[in-house]
Amino acid sequence: MxxxxxxxxxxxxxxxxxxxxxxxxxxxxxRTVENKFEGTIVKKISIPGAEDITISQSNGFALISSTNREIYPPVKEEKGGLYLMDLENENFNLTHLTASFSQSFAPHGISMIKKNKDSVYKVMAINHTLNGHSIEVFTLQDKNLVHEKTLKHTSLVSPNDLVLIDENRFYITNDHKYTDGFGKILEEYLGLSISNVLYYDGKNYTEVANGIAYANGINYDPKRNLLFVASPRAFLVKVYSRNVDGSLEFIEDIPCSTGVDNIEIDVNGNLWIGAHPNLLRFGSYAKGKKETSPSEIIKITYRGKNDYNIEQVYTNDGTVMSGSTVATPFKDLIISGNVMDDHFLILKTKN
Incomplete structure (x- = not known):
């Protein structure tokens, strides 16, 4: 016995x-994270929690999602906003677009698409409040942002990021299946592949991809008809082709050796991703238990199935930038955001 x-x-x-x-x-x-960047820091821009940043290459501005959060996920109502930054002016002036927006607003993932030749954009932002999740829909013209409507649905369990296909259709990620209790603990620590991607066709939400470990950043390349989804818990970027009806066909996983977050696509079709090299450290940092968390920026040149290469562009131990989430290229600049710092960085690469 x-x-x-x-x-x-x-x-x-x-x-x-x-x-x-x-x-x-x-x-x-x-993993050991060293401070490495072959370039310079052009400027630190003082707004908190610039978690997602996207660029208009044609009109030379950045749209920034900012939320003043103390810990992540939040336990109390937060105040955030959307900002426009002029990239053609070396002062990089900011305009607070939602200063007069009266609803509770803590924006997370954002997407915008140009509506016409007159530089009018449709903008969508995921909003997290203590009353639940929503998608706020805006129209942007010049520096004027007008709120159109709020979208809510029971399938938006834990929305993280979204990408517009046109003015009415989009894809959106749920980073969790379980949002509390023992299920959430198992999902996070075991890295269970049970989160998903939804497609909204203008009327209905449909699950189009599942089996993802913490579905996070998402972006679409219309030139190649490819959808990319970040799975930071599995250190993967998942690649799909898009069908006419909005459904997806899985192509392959790209192993990235880091906790990939938001995905931006440059004019040449390269993927730029802010990432978390040490997810446990990031988790402690996001909960306020650590002062810093390492940051990483990678660039993926994707030429087709089994034909890609990954370049490490920037790494930092967290002393300059903690918890990097997004890296958006514009000419020789990289606008890099994060979860909780009180500033974000404008980097300049060497020619």
């Missing part, structure tokens, strides 16, 4: 060790 108990105890010990090892290895715990 004693030997049976000892064997059971040994098996349990092995299971526990394997469980802990899996968590540490799969979250980048053992």
């Amino acid at each position: 004693k030997r049976i108990i000892q064997r059971i105890a040994l098996v349990l010990l092995i299971v526990i060790i394997a469980f802990v090892a899996h968590i540490l290895i799969s979250t980048g715990f053992f």
Whole structure:
């Protein structure tokens, strides 16, 4: 009987060790992050939590989602806003577009698409409040942002990011299946691949991809008809082709060796991604238990299935920038945002 108990105890010990090892290895715990960037910091822009940033290449401005958060996910109502930054002016002046927006507003993922030749844009922002999640829909012309409507749906369990296909259709990620309790703990620490991507056709929401570990950043390349989804918990970028009806065909996973977050696409079709090299450290930082968290920017040149390369553009131990989430290229600049810093960075690459 004693030997049976000892064997059971040994098996349990092995299971526990394997469980802990899996968590540490799969979250980048053992990775050493050095400060590396072949370029310069042009400017630090003082607004908090610039979690998502997207660019109009043709009109030379950036749209920035900013939320003043103390911990993430939030436990109290937060105040945030959308900002426009002029990229053609070296002062990089900011305009607060939602200063008069009266609703509770803590924007997260954003997307915009040009409506016509007169530089009118449709803008969508995921909004997290204590009363639930929504998508706020705006029209942007010059520096005037007008709120059109609010979209809500029960399938928006834990929305993270979205990408517009046209003025009425979009894809959106849910980064969790479970939002509280033991299910959420297992999902996060075991890296369960159970989150999804939804497609909104202008009337209905349909699940078009699932089996994703923390579906996060999402973007669409219309020239190649490819949809890219970040899975930071699995250190992957997932590649899909888009069908006429909005459904997706899985092509492949791109292993990135880092916790990929938001995805931006440059004029040449390259993917630029802000990332978290150490997810456990980031988790502690986001909960206010650590002062810093490492940052990384990668660039993926994707030429087709099994034909890509990944370039490490920027790494920092967290002392200059913590918790990087997005890297948006404009000419020789990289506008890089984060979750909780009180500023974001404008970087300049070497020619």
